[in-house]
Amino acid sequence: MVGLGETRAELRQVMEDLRETDCDILTIGQYLAPSQKHFPIQRFVEPTEFDEMKTEAKELGFSAVASGPFVRSSYKAENLIGSP
DSSP states (O other), rough: OOOOSSSHHHHHHHHHHHTTOOOOOEOOOBBSSSTTTSSSOOOOOOHHOOOOOOOHHHHTOOOOEESSTTTTTTHHHHHTTTTO
């Protein structure tokens, strides 16, 4: 999830750490607070930034990446497994 106050450098580090553990599939989605009682959204990430993060993740060697505001960890999982 993004939009919780993280920096792009922190996101890059997480991606690198995941690749070091041989993680091949990555999903990146926007945090959406379930209610006003939950932690507030720090920022809405623009769709172009999700595209940039996907490109960056693919360049790091992830075999499949789903990146967008409504992506969740199981987002179209059947399509990500074994995707080019």
